[in-house]
Amino acid sequence: MLQLNDVHVYYGGIYAIKGISFAVPKGKIVSLIGANGAGKSTILRSIVGLVQPRSGSITFQGENLQGKRTDRIVKSGITMVPEGRRIFPNLTVKENLRLGAFPRDNDGAMAEDLNWVYELFPRLKEREWQKGGTLSGGEQQMLAVGRALMSRPSLLMMDEPSLGLAPKLVQEIFEIIKQIHKQGVTILLIEQNALAALRICDYGYVLETGSIIMHGTGQELLQHQGVRRAYLGIAE
């Protein structure tokens, strides 16, 4: 579905991504794990066109994304839940969700999706008319995910969805990710919480200073000595 081939990115004068190739097959959950500054966010930003790669190719459903504008890429079916949630604090919960469905004109389908999101996150329904800025961190994360779902993405990319959340909420978010995946959405997940990310994913990639140093199924990586030591904090 999504294919990156030998992608190099310079970001703010730094050689951030040094020739990365990976694929996200349709219907799977793929995780990218790695430490802070490994280049995880830069990869997502390149995919949605917020950053232009120096070289290499990014294709989505057979179509080259190179040089395409972000709004076009999003319209073609890729949505990103940005790091730090980035809720619009001046808009109500409902307006935030409507904004997620921005490219679509069909009000009927939008109402249906609104119900779907409210079913996934009943808390958002309760807070429908509240300003986004007044929500708690966990609610904001739910809103960010719900907002992304409103565009009916075929590929949902999440940048650190568990960042700054209490352990119980982290669990909840990962449950939600599973549910969304069951409804047929392909997911590309970026996480520092490597354990949770590897448990949930079909396939994982380990990123270190701009390069992929290891990849395998979630299970394989969870068993791997190096990964256990460096990312899961388990010493044998």
Added chain:
Amino acid sequence: MNLQMFLQNLANGVSLGTLYALIACGYTMVYGILRLINFAHGEIFMLGAYFIYYNILLFALPWWLAFLIAVGATGLVGVAVDWIAYKPLRDAPRISALISAIGVSFFVQNLGLVVFGGRPKPFPVPAFFSQMVNVGGVRIMSLTFFIPILAIVLFLILSFLIYRTKPGLAMRAISKDIETARLMAVDINKTIAFTFAIGSILAAAGGAMWAMRYPQINPMMGTMPGLKAFIAAVLGGIGSIPGAMLGGLLIGLLEIMFVAFLPALSGYRDALSFIVLILILLVRPSGFLGEKGEEKV
């Protein structure tokens, strides 16, 4: 001063103030989205007045049609200014677009001198606006009432656009976080064009009313009202539309009352606005209704 004179001045001040408010909305909307002071806004205001003038005198259109066409055309000019002067500089440092705005301002003024001529032209005021109305012994021109009514109607339409429509939702989103708005598939350039169109339409409506108040026009007429509307926007809190309305009203009232109560100092009426600007920047730079706090990162 007797009550009648006070009422007359009050009506005058409200009318001038709502005019400033109309122009100030354009400054504040563009600033809210681009963090740019569009110094060419006063010239847009001037063009609005000239378009009406030529619509009436050259094409002999009825005044209401002349107004509508001119206001629409001015909206298009606003969009064109963004396209030519600001859009190529979207990713440049903010100061570049500001310099570009000052350049457009000078360019349009001087183009006006060449095309329209430097001599002031008498503005044809339709009889509908120039009747005198007697209100409790005070004689006031009907235009003085019409300006605030028009302004209120336009503000209501503006609020509807911003708070109830899709482009308005996009505007509010962009003003907070342009990158995330992009991730929501909002077409940034289209939304910015929409903003310039609306701001320019309000300025043109203001230009039309201004031209009837002082029934003559010249290519430099946009400078002073433009600056005062800018001060009004800062006073109300730049970026805030209710702030622009409030600031405009206050500056207009202040100016008229200053002249009314201190006629000996009436030569300083323009200086007064700038004193207000200096004071507000010293005491409360975020204005009355502006957001306090840190620059957006």
